[in-house]
Amino acid sequence: MIMWGLVCGRLLSGLFQKQIICPRALNKTRRLHGPVRWMATRRPAPLLRATPCRALIDELIALKAYHLPRNSPVSMRARMTCEDGHLWQSVSHYHTDEDGVVDLTKHPSVGGSYVGCEPMGLFWSLQPAPGGKQSLRLRKKHLETPYTVDVSVLEGHISPLNSSREHELATVSLQRWYMVPGVRRIEIRQNRVVGTLFLPPGPGPFPAVLDLWGMARGLVEYRAALFASHGLACMTLAYFDNKDLPGPSKRINVGDSYFKKVSTILPTPAVVIIVYLLTIFYHNLTLRIATSLSVNPRCVVCINGPFCSMNKLFGEDGENTDEEQKHWNINEQGYVSFRDFCLPCNVPPENFIQIEKVRCPLLFVIGEDDLCCPSIENADEIERRLHTAGKPHLFTRVSYPGAGHLIEPPYTPTCHTSVWASQPTQSMIQWGGNLKQHAAAQKDSWPRILTFLESNLRGEDTA
Template sequence: MIMWGLVCGRLLSGLFQKQIISPRALNKTCSLHGPVRWMATCRPAPLLRATPCRALIDELITLKAYHLPRNSPVTMRARMTCEDGHLWQSVSHYHTDEDGVVDLTKHPSVGGSYVGCEPMGLFWSLQPAPGGKQGLRLRKKHVETPYTVDVSVLEGHISPLNSSRDEQISRERELATVSLQRWYMVPGVRKIEIRQNRVVGTLFLPPGPGPFPAVLDLWGLARGLVEYRAALFASHGLACMTLAYFGHKDLPGPPKRISVGDSYFKAAWQVLCDHPQVCEDRIAIIGISFGVFVALRIATSLSVNPSCVVCINGPFCNVNKLFGEDGENTDEEQKHWNSNDQGYVSFKDFSLPCNVPPENFIQIEKVRCPLLFIIGEDDLCCPSIENADEIERRLRTADKSQLFTRVSYPGAGHLIEPPYAPTCHTSVWASQPTQSMIQWGGNLKQHAAAQKDSWPRILTFLERNLRGEDTA
């Protein structure tokens, strides 16, 4: 009889909560089976909140989960599918507090993809899911659309998914989820394709009437046009033209050789200067990797006057003489390539100053504008430290040391990008027929810290030299 009363009580409790039966009718019914003691067990459903849920890629997103089991283990998980259809994910382990809350701005992760209090750790620790394609590098191709990231909180501490069984377990343990968007373009940014005077590029203009200070954006030997950093600069109020000079279908010559020279870069500079929405006397250059070599070549060897130059992990010398007035170049010399035990390639010796003929150095003594050098001390692709040391020495000898600002990051690798982008330690180098794996370097957490710190420094440096003011 007692068991029947308990069963009856649970069934009728459900009816009561759904307001199918009233308390008076309930008491009358239960009196037939003996007394039943009632206790409220209803509590709010778990809730996961992202603030904001639509943000720029470099903007902090606050993640906070409520109404969870108190003082209990939970897993925070981020998942997204990149434009090539590959799944990326990160997981991190937390313990809820006495109120059943996990706040990523206050609470430390105790395991998983990262440890410590890292409000944006779920984003910068994203990696290809186990069992997926190896050697991936996350690069946004279509800047008009966002990355959509699904963040979930799950019961207990779980590992990254690597099987359909794990997927089933995670669905059973999911307590709450939220979808958010991460953008490179704010509303109102205008994207303009440039095909003028043989120049191949994309110009991004900020919202508003202009004219605007501008940046010429130069990537390394990545094929085609890389647009996402230029779009982000425009979202911060600077016009920015990203320039193709290697591996683009609209450029002359073989697709895997640099077939443009000084005349091409001078024409690109002029296209940017002549645009009616650009302040022609307020133009900077930013380069990463081999783009640093190009940026310094433009600033010192062409009859142009950039307001400043930002260099991220790149050389000012090269074993090959790559540029001339007619755009001649020579084949890359693989004798300077090095490989580790896994066969992954490093190009550090390719631009070590001690390996380079004197005639292949940029004449850095001719520079007339401020230089900002961002250096990752764990760069496995370029001898950034050695190049910066030599640049600093030569500028000191030329009595121009005041033009040189150096920021160095222990543990950071080659690909220092805008904040919260995933660290890429190695990836496939698609420019080579053999699809070699390149070593970029970088400790996950230290590289993320370098990206977070360097980006506002770059923006402040540009604002100071283009507008004569610092950013807030």
């Protein structure tokens, strides 16, 4: 047995020795047969890259996948869990090129959540995932944290409704923020005013913007944080359904004096804010401040809203928000539209804002598929009245076919309908908007708004 083991060992040793090639022998082989070429038999692993992987919500993120099967169908999928724990998802179909690459800045989607060359399509087409709660509105609450989005490239053209057979080739995780590092968030609880002030990085001085949200309940901060990230001091103000404000929840329980106080509490002595530069959102309230109070804003931006309402204009006692239901339009699904509630032909003359008194430039952003408000009809009437008053130069209108009511910063999901917070959960409110056209309106209108603010807020004081 021992002898047999020695024989086997010598045989194996001889076999292994035959595989060893010394450098001298290798050089001889090269002389006889040419240079030795080493060839990889395996291709690199698929790679998905996001540039940048950390960005503001309104910044473009370039997505590009490498080392994929050539000229083959693949799917791109984005997934995100919102702060309320709901999963949002978008899926779109692509074909790799001859190099095995998919570049969302160059290549078109051929199906799925959107079609065409849409570099940020995976983000603005995000919707509640199949099987989850539908008709949600995405609104950021905690600005100290980002939205984290996981983007994957999958083999083949998958259906969003069936993920049982999916094969993930590569994935990347990225962050989308509303607030850049260095922005300061200051809670305002002074002289009975409730709000939040966002200051850009640096010592200032900064132009000041007041951001109002219509009938949004509580204190909505994310757009104000984004304004501050673009160099504008911005205060968002609570005036409806906030625990720090008195009165019933279904009323605006503050009056004119409340809004006059805003300019008295800005700013602290350490930071210089140009307080007379004021821009406000929400038409009735916005235009009342611009025409009737002693605030003297430098300019006004209005996004989809009326300058008249069936509700009486408030003074010092606030405004009742219990609308007359005879002007509600309810479709077969039970979804509510308020378009008739603010139609100029339905509103008593005493409930019109005296727009003729305005002294500052107005920018109106209009979604032509607005199902919540007759924005086109109100803009037409405002334009007519300013022309009659000899002030047509103060009015600028930007109108978007297919866009709905909720025109927000770029690359945020479109909300066509959502749960009506002040009613039972079965009630839904219609906002309108075609997915792709609404996304285009958000992308185009946001830089227009920023440019309008910059051109009017950073000039010489003419007040």
